[in-house]
Amino acid sequence: xxxxxxxxxxxxxxxxxxxxxxxxxxxxxxxxxxxxxxxxxxxxxxxxxxxxxxxxxxxxxxxxxxxxxxxxxxxxxxxxxxxxxxxxxxxxxxxxxxxxxxxxxxxxxxxxxxxxxxxxxxxxxxxxxxxxxxxxxxxxxxxxxxxxxxxxxxxxxxxxxxxxxxxxxxxxxxxxxxxxxxxxxxxxxxxxxxxxxxxxxxxxxxxxxxxxxxxxxxxxxxxxxxxxxxxxxxxxxxxxxxxxxxxxxxxxxxxxxxxxxxxxxxxxxxxxxxxxxxxxxxxxxxxxxxxxxxxxxxxxxxxxxx
DNA sequence: AAGACGAAAGTGGTTGA
DNA sequence: TCAACAACTTTCGTCTT
Numbered sequence: 001x002x003x004x005x006x007x008x009x010x011x012x013x014x015x016x017x018x019x020x021x022x023x024x025x026x027x028x029x030x031x032x033x034x035x036x037x038x039x040x041x042x043x044x045x046x047x048x049x050x051x052x053x054x055x056x057x058x059x060x061x062x063x064x065x066x067x068x069x070x071x072x073x074x075x076x077x078x079x080x081x082x083x084x085x086x087x088x089x090x091x092x093x094x095x096x097x098x099x100x101x102x103x104x105x106x107x108x109x110x111x112x113x114x115x116x117x118x119x120x121x122x123x124x125x126x127x128x129x130x131x132x133x134x135x136x137x138x139x140x141x142x143x144x145x146x147x148x149x150x151x152x153x154x155x156x157x158x159x160x161x162x163x164x165x166x167x168x169x170x171x172x173x174x175x176x177x178x179x180x181x182x183x184x185x186x187x188x189x190x191x192x193x194x195x196x197x198x199x200x201x202x203x204x205x206x207x208x209x210x211x212x213x214x215x216x217x218x219x220x221x222x223x224x225x226x227x228x229x230x231x232x233x234x235x236x237x238x239x240x241x242x243x244x245x246x247x248x249x250x251x252x253x254x255x256x257x258x259x260x261x262x263x264x265x266x267x268x269x270x271x272x273x274x275x276x277x278x279x280x281x282x283x284x285x286x287x288x289x290x291x292x293x294x295x296x297x298x299x300x301x302x303x304x305x306x
Numbered sequence: 307a308a309g310a311c312g313a314a315a316g317t318g319g320t321t322g323a
Numbered sequence: 324t325c326a327a328c329a330a331c332t333t334t335c336g337t338c339t340t
Binding site for chain 1: 329330331332333
């Protein structure tokens with residue numbers, strides 16, 4: 001795997017100016033805004049991908065491995081009959097020893113049952129992260145959250161996959177690279193509803209208090225997916241700053257607001273994208289893009305000639 | 307032909323009694 | 324537990340480029 005330091009040029013526009021965004025753990029091209037996430041931290045997949053489409057195509061992580069045969073038949077069970085290998089009765093001393101051994105074997109079994117569950121959950125986190133192209137630090141954060149949930153015994157009555165997905169969702173928000181519940185649900189095996197419920201539960205129990213997602217956090221990703229330049233993206237962020245000041249973002253879905261800002265920015269910077277395209281990457285409808293962008297234009301007193 | 311616009315009805319989730 | 328509610332979606336017809 002290539003060392004991040006050796007990556008000197010942007011694969012998209014060839015510009016040499018790459019900026020590290022430590023907060024989001026991304027490497028960003030200052031010229032065109034292209035985001036090179038997996039170069040900086042991600043030691044996960046061994047393949048290299050230069051954009052989201054490639055990453056999705058090459059992500060060959062499929063359905064989760066089954067851990068049903070936990071030890072592949074290698075475990076030994078101590079016989080319950082108090083006989084030795086010749087069929088003779090054991091001395092009382094031996095019997096006591098065997099009893100203790102059996103007890104310990106039981107204990108070891110449950111402890112590696114929780115280990116297996118943890119391993120399974122973490123492999124789920126990894127699998128989902130690969131699909132979503134998330135950097136390593138987010139996976140780590142998700143793993144930490146999941147481990148805490150295990151320690152606090154919060155998984156009882158909940159599916160491991162649900163909690164794993166919820167932990168990942170929380171981790172994304174914590175690391176300021178938010179993914180929507182829908183996006184998480186797409187790569188998970190459980191429903192959006194269950195992930196949401198699990199998330200709320202563990203967030204409450206683990207006292208994880210996350211500010212509502214800011215539309216700004218979506219700009220680099222959406223911008224990158226639409227191939228927008230860095231200037232266009234900064235433009236969108238400026239717009240959002242203004243909008244936030246005037247309270248235009250509260251109560252609105254952050255993805256919708258982000259989409260509108262991106263759309264306006266794309267138009268004013270001469271890199272126009274259609275409402276359809278913007279709506280698609282933001283996972284909202286054109287109607288929402290329109291409504292938000294009309295609001296933004298009116299309230300910010302913007303003239304956007306088309 | 308494609309994109310933008312907007313009206314109207316429908317959906318799922320939150321809130322407050 | 325139920326109904327009201329706001330945000331968002333779906334659908335569809337019209338206008339513009």
